[in-house]
Amino acid sequence: MPAxxxxxxxxxxxxEPGAQARPGGRGRAGRGAMWFMYVLSWLSLFIQVxxxxxxxxxxxxYLAELIEEYTVATSRIIKYMIWxxxxxxxxxxxxxxxxxxxxxxxxxxxxxxxxLLQTFPFIMLTSPNFILSCGLVVVNHYLxxxxxxxxxxxxxxxxxxxxxxxxxxxxxxxxxLSAGENVLPSTMxxxxxxxxxYFTKGKRGKRLGILVVFSFIKEAILPSRQKIY
Numbered sequence: 001m002p003a004x005x006x007x008x009x010x011x012x013x014x015x016e017p018g019a020q021a022r023p024g025g026r027g028r029a030g031r032g033a034m035w036f037m038y039v040l041s042w043l044s045l046f047i048q049v050x051x052x053x054x055x056x057x058x059x060x061x062y063l064a065e066l067i068e069e070y071t072v073a074t075s076r077i078i079k080y081m082i083w084x085x086x087x088x089x090x091x092x093x094x095x096x097x098x099x100x101x102x103x104x105x106x107x108x109x110x111x112x113x114x115x116l117l118q119t120f121p122f123i124m125l126t127s128p129n130f131i132l133s134c135g136l137v138v139v140n141h142y143l144x145x146x147x148x149x150x151x152x153x154x155x156x157x158x159x160x161x162x163x164x165x166x167x168x169x170x171x172x173x174x175x176x177l178s179a180g181e182n183v184l185p186s187t188m189x190x191x192x193x194x195x196x197x198y199f200t201k202g203k204r205g206k207r208l209g210i211l212v213v214f215s216f217i218k219e220a221i222l223p224s225r226q227k228i229y
Contacts, residue, residue, distance in 0.1 A: 060175060067176050071121045078172050079117055086110050088164045102143050106165055109136040113169055121176055133170075140166050 067074045089106045092098040115129040123130060144166060148158050 063175050064178055067121075068178060074172075074176060075117060075120045078120070078169065078176075079114075081169055081172060082110050082113050082117070085165055085169060092161070092165075099143075099147060102147055105136065105140060105143060109133065109140060110169075112136060113173075116173060123173065123177060133173075137166070137170055 086107060089098075089103050089110075093100070093103040112129055112133045116123060116133060119127075144162065148161075153161075
């Protein structure tokens, strides 16, 4: 005789509260121990942020050293970056129909950057060009945030605009602040006479600007061993 199906109005039997959980599940004990994985996730996040911060600091220190060694090449690279940013702004106006005031302020900012480049690597923090460039950086960011809040663009495209038009040139000048403090006029001319080398080495021994911050961090994290004679 075939087995009879249970009535439709009969509810399925629920598992008892004390029943053992299926293998592979968390179970009652697993649910109570979720705090342990939560703490581990925050600890791993802290370690990852520390490694990223250390890598960025090491990269900035290395860039500052390179800029100090090759000031003429750095000036040429910054000039090319300003021209590239100008071309990007013109392209955004022609192909993407960006607002005229936004593009105009960006082009004027690049013109001020060219003024800073005339005295590179000697940048006076109290000069009108430097103060004006700092103010224009703030204005450009305000206009960009206002525009992208009203017009939708994918995050990658917004990041591209900020990178090429707002961040890359101020970042290059920021890393280059210490170059003018460690370059003597004699180092900008060819010649390896003893007097110039002596004063150059003495000047390079005194780190100023952004390099002194990176040097302090490096000595605090990885102190160098003193030679004993």
